[in-house]
Amino acid sequence: MKALTRYAAVLLACAAPILPLAAQEVSPAPAVSQQVPAGAPKLLVAISIDQFSADIFAQYRQHFTGGFVRLTQGAVFPAGYQSHAATETCPGHSTILTGNRPAHTGIIANSWIDQTVTTGPKVVYCAEDVSKRTAGSRDYVASPVHLLVPTLGEWMKKANPAARNIAVSGKDRGALMMGGHDIDQVYWWKGKQFVTLAGRQLGPTAVAQNAEIDRLLAKGAGEFPLPAYCRRADRAVQAGDVSVGNGHFALKAGEPEQFRVSPRLDRATLDLAVKLVDEQKLGRNTVPDLLAVSLSATDYVGHATGTEGAEMCIQLTQLDLALGDFFASLDKRGIDYAVVLTADHGGFDIPERLHEQGLEKTSRVGPEVSAEALSATLGKRYGLEPKSLILSDGPAGDYWLRKDLDIGLKGKIIDDASAILMTSPFVEKVLSAAEIAATPMPQGSPETWTLAERARASYNPLHSGDFVVMLKRGVVAIPQARKGYVATHGSPWDYDRRVPILFWRKGMTGFEQPSGVETVDIAPSLAALIGLKIPQGAFDGRCLDLDGGVGNTCGVVK
Template sequence: MKFKILLKILCFSVLLASCKSTSSTSTKKTKLVVGIVIDQMRYDYLTKFADRFGEEGFNRILKDGFSLENAHFNLIPTYTAVGHTTIYTGTTPSEHGIISNDWYDKYEKKMVYCVNDNTYKTLGNNGSSGQKSPKRLVTSTITDQLHLAQNMQGKTIGISIKDRAAILPAGHTANGAYWYDGENYNTWITSTFYMDKLPQWVTDFNNNNKADEYLNNPWKTLYDINSYVNSRSDDNIFEETLIGQETPTLPKDLKSLRTTNNNFDLLKTVPAGNTFTVDFAKAAIIGEQLGKSKHTDFLAVSFSSTDYVGHKYGISAVETEDTYLRLDNDLADFFQFLDKQVGKDNYTLFLTADHAAVHSPAYLQSLKIPAHYLNVEKLKTFLSETTKRYFNSSD
């Protein structure tokens, strides 16, 4: 599900609007486009968990929307930065320039991070996590093109716990991109690339300290753990544990575990991180008055906690299933908010993923399925020796 999906969804929405407006000489203009990217979501989760989802989240999209099941881009590597950029540019890494999350720049002769830019400063705290911009993105995005089509009218806002998942979708002309700086800061931040001063609504949100509220509650399964039949046993050797936890199982006492797991950063790795993202997205819609002007606004929201959970516990973990069941509730809540705040017929929404995931090789090996791990150090040695032999260089 990539940029082609967005194009077809937008076209489909226009078609629906045209059909509804048979008595009008002009079609109704969309006031707000909402782009949702769920980090590491596999398409089969829509069917795997369908009977456990409610009617107003994922199932509402499937029922009222249009699902493209065979639309994709062939690209490598399937990383967060690459996937998000491909979705919003409609092209591949060789064209848009974001070839990984980080890579070796042969001109700068060092490793670079996809959105690092120390020419800008942090807004939101006195740390360095806001020294970011989309300068390494060498093409325009659909968000940029929307701005250009409206002579820079309308607003574009990018939101995600991850900086790259907020910055790259928002493009070069965004009015703002916001990401969460956890650990000991606990603030949503941005960069002076976008503005000179943090908006008051962001300051107010940070002062509400919702993160503490979420971390003071344990992570328990939403339903009876015995009902999680789509997942393997909760206690198994193929999952990681949080520091301070003896087994990789639920429930997890977040209040006590936060001290050994980078404090507020722990929120990124649990389902409440998605709820926290919805909270901030709502605040952005109200604070920026998105969908209230005569021009079309764009809100790009990426949910990152699914990726943290997937990497730590695997695609068949109870934690992963519970995360998606809770995300379904978060989406239902968000959709209802959009219906009320913007108007049910006034926004167009699409949902996709930047990449998916597979079973861990160790788990597959335990089932006698051929699977292996890549020895990165051996590969580096081979590449270094080969380049020296044929090109007289290891650069």
């Protein structure tokens, strides 16, 4: 089913009751309903840690002493999957609380290229309202307009408008993809403060949080302590002109960028979340509320310094402590809450350090994979103007052909581009949109999916390109390291797809399940906890039984 069709069906279901077959004999049934079970949690807390891979979780698990320790006492799925191929921030966040893969959320990447405009191709950001773009401005109006399916918080509000749907994040796309369209309060970090949607005023809590950050930025702060287990990682590694690996996050006065790329951003985001719990009286409602928290610093640190230096070690240590304080704050308020923690995608370290750590077969991508190189070669071959012949937003993922090309010529150019790319030592596979669209939506465990099936889970005809380029395992899609951007993610490989999924609630019978599950299973699992009945077919995911004993949180009799 196309995403637009699904969304139309979902909107219709939300707007009107579903008529049963014998509609003339019985009353219409509601599209979404809620009968809160006795003892259900009063607050659902969904936490996403940007770039928190299953590999990183396993590596640091033995060292955690704070919030992660609590979570590992619950239902632990150490090998969860962002099962799609386009493992970027926006697609990953779009799966967590919608229960849908990017093929249905419409969020196929952090950005895509739109050729429907008369002024020429333009890059569209996943959390941007393009209709409000100002000519010549580099700024944009943040919006969830491209999200094609409802979030769990929206379903909760549809069932009962008294439910509160709140989201905070270090990035606009993190907050908006988890919160959705119908959201009571939403905040994200921008520049040097937390902001909200255009046309809305900051609430008193956000104003107070920004004032605290202003005071910190004005005076600066010293380095974070280096834990003993981080010492072996504390050494400089050269990546091009950039030296990374031994940073300790000193904050120079008046430097908000240093605040953003540090553990301080996550601490501030969690502090704001606690303040919003009080301001909005979350967990004290007649029906359950939802608080979505997206923590972005791990991703910023990973991109700027890689995943194996002292910076990441300090970041995860401080994040563990901040999560512990966050949970303690909820406990102090006497709130009955259930929490899930996962990630939008994983990550990969810099090749320069991996070469020293037993992984010689890793590299940075070469220039021949770029859309510009392909355009030059194929433009000459076919006598076409090379400018904008082939378009992309990076040296991997979706590529688009100029829209005015004859369909037959398009097919030839795609075939030729594929043949050229497959001679590159950096490229694993090239798939045309037709090949991907013809691939059935994958079933079964995501660890067994083919590359075509992973691409299918990311493909949406509204936004996807004419073909997709997948780099070989270990090839980093950054041709040349630069300050703030030495490592990345986005590949179809498991180091980017696998993420932990951790559920916890006081008194639950915990367990550990090493088999693969998906992040799209989170929303239906949380919905079941609070008795929320969603129209059949609205989720790609399935309900996970979160009780390790004889009970069944999915309402299934064992």
